[in-house]
Amino acid sequence: MEDKTNEIIITPNHERAELILNNVGLSWDKIEGKRVLDIGSGESTLAQAGAHRDSTATISSVDVERNENWLKFPWGKRQTPVQADAEILPFKSGSFDYAIMHGSTGFLAIPEAVRVLRPGGEMRMWPMAGRMLEYWNVSYYLDKVKGFPRQEIVDLLENYDRQIEEADGWIPNKYVALRKEALDNLSQEQKLEVIDLMAKKHTEMLGLQFSYEVKAPDAYEPNALLIYKKES
Numbered sequence: 001m002e003d004k005t006n007e008i009i010i011t012p013n014h015e016r017a018e019l020i021l022n023n024v025g026l027s028w029d030k031i032e033g034k035r036v037l038d039i040g041s042g043e044s045t046l047a048q049a050g051a052h053r054d055s056t057a058t059i060s061s062v063d064v065e066r067n068e069n070w071l072k073f074p075w076g077k078r079q080t081p082v083q084a085d086a087e088i089l090p091f092k093s094g095s096f097d098y099a100i101m102h103g104s105t106g107f108l109a110i111p112e113a114v115r116v117l118r119p120g121g122e123m124r125m126w127p128m129a130g131r132m133l134e135y136w137n138v139s140y141y142l143d144k145v146k147g148f149p150r151q152e153i154v155d156l157l158e159n160y161d162r163q164i165e166e167a168d169g170w171i172p173n174k175y176v177a178l179r180k181e182a183l184d185n186l187s188q189e190q191k192l193e194v195i196d197l198m199a200k201k202h203t204e205m206l207g208l209q210f211s212y213e214v215k216a217p218d219a220y221e222p223n224a225l226l227i228y229k230k231e232s
């Protein structure tokens with residue numbers, strides 16, 4: 001019987017690799033010859049695709065979960081993915097041209113991503129807002145559209161984050177209708193203002209000057225790519 005195991009392992013998901021690059025605003029051309037760190041890399045799709053297409057980019061992958069495919073992939077001279085927490089990266093400061101986070105880690109991983117960048121290097125995180133966007137849209141709606149007093153908003157949304165955590169990333173039923181109401185009633189300008197406020201909050205909390213790019217400004221729930229360029 002034909003064994004297809006190897007075939008599956010060594011054929012990377014090129015489509016997903018393209019999606020990752022596109023979402024973080026990069027391309028194979030842009031990363032040619034560059035050192036890229038893929039933080040929260042999962043299967044390390046990007047690094048596998050890079051190896052498969054013989055890219056001159058050096059793509060290092062790190063994920064808190066060890067993935068079975070890491071060791072099976074024929075890396076050759078390329079670096080095998082590393083298991084580590086994004087908040088404590090086992091890389092020297094100034095090692096990378098790009099540190100990307102694609103649908104992987106949160107806010108707290110940013111300082112480490114910035115540390116491992118060379119001067120002039122860029123951190124690119126998609127999506128900027130992750131799950132917190134839901135919270136922000138809802139609280140903005142209750143504040144600006146409904147005019148709820150601040151304390152009422154705080155009481156209503158108390159433990160929102162923890163409840164999502166407990167529901168394994170899903171929005172608790174209690175908030176589903178409220179989230180829909182918020183998205184149905186916020187104008188597109190207001191949704192974009194929420195994103196702008198979130199980016200400003202990132203800057204305020206981390207003391208880093210972020211910029212961002214909204215991907216689909218007309219989307220029902222627009223999101224953004226968060227970018228930090230380290231000073232040269």
Ligand SMILES: C[S@@+](CC[C@H](N)C(=O)[O-])C[C@H]1O[C@@H](n2cnc3c(N)ncnc32)[C@H](O)[C@@H]1O
Pocket residue numbers: 016020039040041042043045062063064065084085086087101102103104105106109
């Ligand atoms: C949805 S997957 C995305 C994988 C990959 N970036 C992609 O787009 O195909 C999220 C990944 O982030 C990883 N992750 C979450 N928190 C992390 C952390 N603190 N440090 C490192 N990796 C983390 C998870 O283990 C998981 O593999």
